[in-house]
Amino acid sequence: MKIKLLILSLLLLIMSCKNKTENTTNYSEEKLDVTTSIYPENITKIFEAHGGLDTWNAMKSLEFTMTKPDGNEVTTTDLKNRNSLIMMPKHSIGFNGKDVWLQSKDTTAYKGNPRFYYNLMFYFYAMPFVLADDGIMYDEAEPLIFEGKSYPGIKISYESGVGESPEDEYILYYDSETNKMTWLGYTVTYFSKEKSKEFHFINYSNWHNVEGLLLPETLSWYNYENGLPTTKRNDLQFTDVKLSEEKPNQQMFEVPEGAELVE
Numbered sequence: 001m002k003i004k005l006l007i008l009s010l011l012l013l014i015m016s017c018k019n020k021t022e023n024t025t026n027y028s029e030e031k032l033d034v035t036t037s038i039y040p041e042n043i044t045k046i047f048e049a050h051g052g053l054d055t056w057n058a059m060k061s062l063e064f065t066m067t068k069p070d071g072n073e074v075t076t077t078d079l080k081n082r083n084s085l086i087m088m089p090k091h092s093i094g095f096n097g098k099d100v101w102l103q104s105k106d107t108t109a110y111k112g113n114p115r116f117y118y119n120l121m122f123y124f125y126a127m128p129f130v131l132a133d134d135g136i137m138y139d140e141a142e143p144l145i146f147e148g149k150s151y152p153g154i155k156i157s158y159e160s161g162v163g164e165s166p167e168d169e170y171i172l173y174y175d176s177e178t179n180k181m182t183w184l185g186y187t188v189t190y191f192s193k194e195k196s197k198e199f200h201f202i203n204y205s206n207w208h209n210v211e212g213l214l215l216p217e218t219l220s221w222y223n224y225e226n227g228l229p230t231t232k233r234n235d236l237q238f239t240d241v242k243l244s245e246e247k248p249n250q251q252m253f254e255v256p257e258g259a260e261l262v263e
Contacts, residue, residue: 040138043154046128046172049179051213056129059211061244064125067237074240076248077122083253084118093118096253103259114262124202124219125238128172128181135159144173144183146229151175151182171199180207180214183229201229211243 039047047053063076071089078084086093092103093114102114123130141153151173158168173183185199206218219236222229255261 039132040154042152042174043128043131043138043172045179046154046174046181047132049214050128050181050207051209053129053132055212056132058245059213059243060246061242061248062122062126063240063242064238065240066121067239075122075125076252077119077126078248078250078253080247082119082122083248083250084122085252086118086121092256092259094253094255094259095119096250096255099255100262101255101259102262103256124184125216127184127204127216129213131156131170131172141171141173144171144185144228146183153185180204197227199227200224203229203232208241210241213243215241215243 047056060079061076062079063074066073066075068088074087076085076087081097082095083097084093084095090105090108091110092105094101094103095118100115100118102110104110135158137157137159139155139157141155143153144151154172154174156170156172168189169187171183171185172181173185174180175182181204184202184204186202187197187199201222201224203220203222204216205220206216207214208217215238217238219238221233221236223231223233
């Protein structure tokens with residue numbers, strides 16, 4: 001009797017091991033699509049059309065130059081902590097993760113608000129990838145119809161306490177055939193600290209490939225009326241764009257001697 005019980009126990013153990021083996025998946029060998037589990041499908045397709053979040057997330061530094069009437073403006077941003085440095089002919093603006101600072105190179109007064117500006121152009125330039133940041137909420141938006149073509153929209157808003165202006169809202173409009181970003185509608189709430197219904201518009205149509213990512217070569221601001229873009233106002237060109245997987249030297253973002261902290 002004991003022998004029969006022993007044989008039965010062995011058979012049950014073998015069957016149990018077999019079932020465990022058959023039902024076990026080696027996830028180390030599986031390619032899991034994490035993106036689609038985090039972001040809505042429509043914005044995931046846009047990220048993919050521009051080179052993919054995996055490629056973007058591998059980058060640690062972004063540098064670009066903007067041609068301005070009073071000279072070139074060079075912006076360097078650490079993509080992981082968003083520390084930044086803007087070098088202009090007569091001024092420099094920096095952010096070290098804690099303080100925004102302004103350094104003047106002569107007696108010329110800086111006409112602007114450094115705290116408002118230090119990451120502004122980076123944010124516009126790094127679209128659509130900055131729309132994968134933490135603390136963002138996504139929703140459907142009415143399509144934008146411009147010159148007879150309809151562009152689906154994704155409304156972007158922020159959780160309370162995220163960034164300098166959590167009341168800001170964005171609407172990303174994209175080409176439904178290519179999934180490439182085409183328009184950005186945005187509000188400005190930094191100064192009023194209140195939600196705004198007035199949307200400004202930037203057209204994204206001239207892309208170039210940088211390290212496998214599609215980034216804008218030109219941004220075109222448009223006049224607007226009744227919440228819609230009308231005629232082109234001005235273009236801004238971006239040159240000498242550099243993406244790197246190397247972390248930038250953090251010393252460049254620290255407050256230099258003679259600079260003033262911006263409240």
